[in-house]
Amino acid sequence: MQKVVRRLLWVVGTLVACGLLIVLCLWLALRHVPAGYRRLVTAEPTEAKQASDEMVRRILALRNALARPGKWQSCFSQEHLNGWFAVDMLQNHPGALPAGWSDPRVQIGPEGIVGYCRWKSGIVDCVVSIHCEISLLEPNLLALRIRRLRAGALPVPLIKAIDRISQLASQRQIRLEWSQADNAPVALIRLDFRHPETGRQVQVESLQIQEDAICLAGHTK
Numbered sequence: 001m002q003k004v005v006r007r008l009l010w011v012v013g014t015l016v017a018c019g020l021l022i023v024l025c026l027w028l029a030l031r032h033v034p035a036g037y038r039r040l041v042t043a044e045p046t047e048a049k050q051a052s053d054e055m056v057r058r059i060l061a062l063r064n065a066l067a068r069p070g071k072w073q074s075c076f077s078q079e080h081l082n083g084w085f086a087v088d089m090l091q092n093h094p095g096a097l098p099a100g101w102s103d104p105r106v107q108i109g110p111e112g113i114v115g116y117c118r119w120k121s122g123i124v125d126c127v128v129s130i131h132c133e134i135s136l137l138e139p140n141l142l143a144l145r146i147r148r149l150r151a152g153a154l155p156v157p158l159i160k161a162i163d164r165i166s167q168l169a170s171q172r173q174i175r176l177e178w179s180q181a182d183n184a185p186v187a188l189i190r191l192d193f194r195h196p197e198t199g200r201q202v203q204v205e206s207l208q209i210q211e212d213a214i215c216l217a218g219h220t221k
Contacts, residue, residue: 032153051083073217
């Protein structure tokens with residue numbers, strides 16, 4: 001009888017230990033901070049401020065160009081975008097992100113774009129990353145192909161990204177449809193818009209992903 005009890009206790013103890021080990025591994029995987037994100041959030045404050053100022057200058061220049069009839073083009077580098085996230089967004093747009101989200105960063109390369117953002121909810125504090133590819137199928141038709149979504153090092157079902165993107169598009173009255181390419185979801189976003197001040201029709205005709213920058217070109221009617 002004692003032997004049976006000891007064996008039962010050993011089995012229960014082993015199962016509990018295995019369960020705790022699995023929980024620990026999942027927790028460590030959730031808390032994992034991608035190396036790319038660590039590099040992006042440790043930029044020097046002076047460099048981030050300079051990049052942010054340049055991003056603001058380029059945004060204003062593009063806004064002015066869109067107001068006039070004719071062709072326009074503009075490029076935004078990874079450094080400009082991340083500087084803006086670190087400085088101007090925090091200072092002048094504190095409500096840009098939903099509650100619980102902070103410190104967004106972006107990594108741009110020929111293979112695609114990786115977006116990072118820290119998420120805190122209760123005891124959970126992790127870096128969410130989304131790897132996607134962006135292209136322009138035709139003028140004013142943007143295609144966003146989602147390759148993977150992770151919380152820390154843990155894969156997250158892509159349906160989570162689909163639901164969130166659809167919700168944001170609906171809130172901002174953006175025309176969005178979903179398609180599939182190579183078993184990956186693709187968001188088709190119609191960029192049909194007018195300049196807020198002049199009312200002129202703006203058309204995006206080119207989108208290029210370079211080594212560390214996004215370049216846009218088009219014309220205003």
